[in-house]
Structures are given as C-alpha cells and as structure tokens.
Amino acid sequence: MSGDSEEGASKVTDETDEKKAIRVAVTGAAGNIGYALLWRIASGDCFGKDQPVILQLLEIPPGMQRLDGVMMELRDSAFPLVHGIIGTDDSNIAFSDADAIFLVGSRPRTKDMDRSDLVAANGPIFVGQGKAIDAVASANVKVITVGNPCNTNALIANANAPRIPSSQFSAMTRLDQNRAVGQMAEHSGVPASKIHDVFIWGNHANTMYPDPRFATVDGRLATDVFETDWLRGAFLDTVATRGKAVIVSRGASSAASAASAAVDHMRDWWQGSNGRIVSMALPSEGWYGVPEGLVFSFPCRCENGKATVVEGLPIDSFAQSKIDENVAVLMEEREAVGGLLEIS
Ligand code: NAD
Numbered sequence: 001m002s003g004d005s006e007e008g009a010s011k012v013t014d015e016t017d018e019k020k021a022i023r024v025a026v027t028g029a030a031g032n033i034g035y036a037l038l039w040r041i042a043s044g045d046c047f048g049k050d051q052p053v054i055l056q057l058l059e060i061p062p063g064m065q066r067l068d069g070v071m072m073e074l075r076d077s078a079f080p081l082v083h084g085i086i087g088t089d090d091s092n093i094a095f096s097d098a099d100a101i102f103l104v105g106s107r108p109r110t111k112d113m114d115r116s117d118l119v120a121a122n123g124p125i126f127v128g129q130g131k132a133i134d135a136v137a138s139a140n141v142k143v144i145t146v147g148n149p150c151n152t153n154a155l156i157a158n159a160n161a162p163r164i165p166s167s168q169f170s171a172m173t174r175l176d177q178n179r180a181v182g183q184m185a186e187h188s189g190v191p192a193s194k195i196h197d198v199f200i201w202g203n204h205a206n207t208m209y210p211d212p213r214f215a216t217v218d219g220r221l222a223t224d225v226f227e228t229d230w231l232r233g234a235f236l237d238t239v240a241t242r243g244k245a246v247i248v249s250r251g252a253s254s255a256a257s258a259a260s261a262a263v264d265h266m267r268d269w270w271q272g273s274n275g276r277i278v279s280m281a282l283p284s285e286g287w288y289g290v291p292e293g294l295v296f297s298f299p300c301r302c303e304n305g306k307a308t309v310v311e312g313l314p315i316d317s318f319a320q321s322k323i324d325e326n327v328a329v330l331m332e333e334r335e336a337v338g339g340l341l342e343i344s
C-alpha cells in the first residue's frame with residue numbers, strides 16, 4: 001500500500017511539472033490588494049490549476065519589510081503550484097522574463113479625492129515601470145494596470161515600452177463590470193452566475209458607462225427585466241461611484257474585490273472568456289470612434305490568449321453621449337501627462 005501511495009504522490013508531482021512555470025510579477029505586493037491577489041494567483045485561480053508560477057514581487061524600499069512578511073506567509077501556505085518567490089525593490093528584477101504583470105503598486109485615493117487627482121503622484125511610477133517592462137519582460141507579456149488612475153497609467157506604461165505591442169497592455173474595468181453584475185443580481189434575485197454580457201465603456205471614473213443593453217438575466221434581456229429609469233439612474237450611479245462609497249464606509253479603498261476582479265481579467269485573457277463579453281480597457285485602435293491610443297474600456301471577447309474588441313454593436317444616443325464624455329476626460333488626462341509619454 002505504501003508503494004502505491006508513493007507512486008501516486010510522484011505522479012501528482014509529474015503532472016504539476018508537466019507545464020513550464022510562468023513568471024508572474026506583482027507590484028505593490030505588500031499592499032492591501034497584493035495581500036488578497038497573491039493567494040488567488042498561487043492557488044491556480046488565475047492561470048489554471050495545472051500551471052506552475054514563479055512569483056516576482058516588487059515593492060518600494062519602505063515596503064520591503066512588509067514584503068518579507070508576505071513572502072513568509074506565502075511559503076507557509078505551501079502552494080504546490082508556486083515554484084519560486086522573488087521579492088525585490090528593483091523593477092528590472094521583478095519584470096525579468098515576466099509572462100504576466102499586475103501593476104498595482106501606487107497610492108490609493110482618500111475620500112476627498114477623485115481618482116484623477118492621483119495622476120501627479122502615481123503617473124511617474126509608470127514611466128520607470130514601462131521602461132523596465134520594455135527592457136526585460138517576455139516579448140509576449142500581458143500587463144494589467146490596476147493602480148489609479150488606471151487607464152492613464154496604462155497609457156503611460158504602454159508609451160514607455162515601445163518593444164511590447166500595445167495590445168499587450170490593459171487597464172482594469174472588470175471591478176466595475178462585477179459591480180454592475182452585483183447590482184443586477186441584488187435587484188432581480190437572480191444569482192450572479194446567470195447574469196451575462198453587461199460591460200463597461202470608457203474610463204475607470206465616475207463617467208464610466210455600464211451598458212445594460214446586451215445583458216441577460218437568467219436568459220432574459222436586462223432591458224426587459226429592469227426599468228430604464230433604474231438602469232440609467234440608480235444602477236449607473238451606484239456602479240460609477242462604488243469606489244468612493246467603499247472608501248467612505250471601509251475607511252480604505254476596495255481591496256479584496258479589486259484583487260478578485262484582477263484575477264477575473266487576467267484569467268479570461270489568459271484562458272479565454274468562453275464566448276462571454278468582458279470589459280477590458282485597451283489602447284484604442286480607433287474602435288467606436290475612440291481616438292487611437294487612448295486606453296478605453298470596450299466590450300471584448302478573449303480566445304487563445306488574445307482579447308478582441310466586439311465591434312459593430314449598435315450605439316444609441318445615450319451610449320454615444322457617454323462614450324463622448326469618457327473620450328473627453330481621457331483626452332484631458334492624456335494632455336496633462338504629455339511629458340510622461342515622451343520617451344527619452
Ligand atoms: P496600498 O496602499 O494598500 O498598497 C500599495 C502598495 O504599493 C504599497 O505597499 C506601496 O508600498 C506600494 N508601492 C507604492 N509605490 C510603488 C512603486 N513605485 N513600485 C512598487 N510598489 C509601490 O494600496 P492598494 O489598496 O493595494 O491599492 C493600490 C492601487 O490600486 C491604488 O492606486 C488604488 O487606487 C488602485 N485600485 C484600483 C482599482 C481598479 O478598479 N482599477 C480598484 C482598487 C484599487
């Protein structure tokens with residue numbers, strides 16, 4: 001019997017070893033989102049239950065002691081899929097050969113701020129990190145930007161990494177999509193698992209548009225299930241201002257839900273969205289008239305490691321006005337960070 005179980009044990013190891021470990025970098029790894037995110041990545045929720053990972057964790061020097069503690073706890077969790085953990089304050093080490101990068105590290109806002117108020121403090125971080133990605137990451141790296149204002153920070157990182165195709169940079173609006181699903185679930189009594197294809201246009205800001213027109217709730221169109229007044233009123237406002245509401249209530253910005261959304265975003269990009277529409281902010285290629293290069297949230301489907309914008313959806317006058325509003329805000333932000341987009 002003991003021979004059998006040893007054989008069984010070595011078989012499990014062989015299966016785990018079948019795939020080559022991928023390198024996953026997380027910045028701000030000792031912060032609140034990092035603390036929730038790392039355990040989900042380590043357990044296989046993001047890249048697959050058979051995909052080993054090497055975690056490459058970045059902090060700034062004042063965060064290194066906290067990072068040591070996080071790394072102790074990760075090791076103490078003995079995840080079978082974790083084949084290595086590196087902690088560093090050097091982005092050239094953290095991003096070295098990275099296959100996937102979560103750009104989280106940056107300051108969160110306080111309740112008296114808008115996310116765009118963070119651009120002066122956080123924008124410059126993404127210049128250096130963009131350059132490091134350009135210098136050392138895998139040519140196929142997938143980058144998700146979470147640190148706020150995430151659309152414009154992704155724009156800055158992308159601009160500073162000319163070697164990496166723009167299609168490999170993204171910013172996170174999946175938390176906004178998940179909030180929209182959560183609101184629909186609560187207001188219909190239908191579980192989140194039966195709500196599909198509600199997605200976000202635009203900026204991760206109060207101007208965002210959670211578009212309900214193609215969403216289904218247990219197989220019925222959301223526009224038949226809910227009143228238009230609610231969809232364009234309380235629903236839209238609740239989703240768009242949820243970040244502030246969490247900060248006011250919790251005294252800190254969303255962390256567990258943000259980490260969960262980052263996992264959803266990267267998991268679907270990596271493993272496919274199974275035909276579902278998901279929200280991803282991507283550098284525009286002119287889709288829906290959005291100026292080229294602006295990092296804008298679009299409806300996407302993911303397959304074979306590629307995110308494709310769903311084109312040709314009808315745009316009514318309300319949707320067009322929301323798209324225009326978001327373009328205007330993002331153009332202003334782009335102008336404000338012009339100096340950070342010029343490669344020296
Ligand atoms: P936090 O303050 O708890 O943690 C941030 C961590 O980043 C800290 O440990 C800090 O030392 C580190 N850090 C700061 N500058 C860094 C740098 N240059 N390189 C590496 N690490 C650095 O904050 P948090 O709650 O984890 O939030 C992080 C960011 O994510 C904030 O900007 C927040 O606004 C944003 N956020 C975005 C979304 C979204 O939906 N896009 C959701 C929630 C939070």
Ligand code: LMR
Nearest residue numbers: 109115148243244253254
């Ligand atoms: C969120 O949406 O929860 C985050 O972007 C944090 C914030 O500042 O709102």
